[in-house]
Amino acid sequence: MVWFDARDELEELFRKIIEKNISINKITHEKNEILIDLLWGLIWPLIIGLPILTVIIYGVVYLTSSSITKLQKAITDRSPNSLEKIEVSGLPKEISPLLNELNSLLSRVKVSVEHEKRFTADAAHELRTPLAAIKAQAEVIRLEKVLEPAAFDNLIESCDRASRLIEQLLALSRVETSVSTFEKDDLSISEFIAQQIAYAYPQIDAKSQVIEYDDSGKYRVRANKTLLEILFRNILDNAIRYSPPKGKINVSLNQKGSHVFLSIEDSGPGLTQDQVNKLGIRFQRFGQVDSYGSGLGWSIIQKISEVEGLDVHLSMSVELSGLCVSIRFS
Structure with a gap:
């Protein structure tokens, strides 16, 4: 103007x-x-x-x-032990993403800390039983004038159970608290399963059981070898444990479309639907016929399946009338 x-x-x-x-x-x-x-x-x-x-x-x-x-x-003003989300209203839109990322970090730290606390509590609780048994057997051996082989057998069994429990707890803790991605390998699943069965054969032979492995092809999958070994051994251990002496276990591999399927069938009592719904609850045992199990197997199986992107399906074995666990590789 x-x-x-x-x-x-x-x-x-x-x-x-x-x-x-x-x-x-x-x-x-x-x-x-x-x-x-x-x-x-x-x-x-x-x-x-x-x-x-x-x-x-x-x-x-x-x-x-x-x-x-x-x-x-x-x-x-927050306590050092507080890992709850930080709530501050009226922040500018430029600062809000920073607060969101900070809250996301706190949530991840909280989950990790809870896993560590639960691991410590579980270990302390469950290790009491085998350690008490070891102590009791040691006291019996000390008091006995004649050392009975059965006392040593019980002592060894208690040690084995404690060792198995520690192994399972460490495996579960490793999978739950890992912050890095587990690298996947190009794996010959056919050779891998044959090797794992060979490792477990002494347990199978001790119960005079029969295991059949049907490998109709040389299949390959992408999976982390260490995690897959833990998963398969837990499923196979359950099949051996719950199948009766002179029972039968079938392991098979087949391919449908672009997916490879691994099936493990046993001749045990199987599971009811209510029991299937409770799988994954820590230290839950269903009609355990021995004291060797830790009750952590299915927690480990479910977590590894989630990490590896595997689809695990449970059903009744048509041939053996026990439990059939089917794993689909993506």
Whole structure:
């Protein structure tokens, strides 16, 4: 607007000069007036606008720093043991993502700490039984005048159970608390299963059981070898444990479409639907025929299946009338 007014005044001045209707002094006077009006038109918006702009900037900085101060106070006032989400309202949208990421980190830390606490509590609780048995058998051996082989057998069995329990607890803790991704290997599942059966054969032979392995092809899958070994050994151990002496276990591999399926069938009593629903509850045992099991097997199986992206399905074995565990590899 200032420039338009100055332009009109300049045009009027030039017209008067051309028509010689104005003196030199008058030209100088009107020129100075035009310059003064032009400068004043430029300066007064700054005089008014700068204080307003200063107030606006101060308000924005104050509100932002106030939000950061509230966030700082919320963090400072927290107990070192508190891992709950930080709740601060009215944060600017630029700071909200930072708080969301911080809360996400706290949630992950909380889960990890809870796993560690549960692991410690479970270990302390479950190790009491085998350790008490070991102590009792040691006291019997000390008091007996004649050392009976049965006493040593019971002592060895208690040691084996404690060792098995520690092994299972450590396996479960490793899978649950791992923060890194387990690398997958290109694995010959056919050779892998044959090797695992060979490792377990002394247990099978001790119960005079029969195991059949049907490998109709040389299949390969992508899986973490260590985790798959823990998973398969737990399923096979359950099949051996729950199948009766001279019972039968079938292990088979086959492919349907792009998926490889591993099935383990046993001749045990199987599971009711209610028992299937309770699988994964720690230290839960169903009609255990020996004291060797830890009750952690299915917790480990379910967690590894989740980590590896495996689909585990339970059903009744048509041939053996026991439990059939089917694993689908993705």
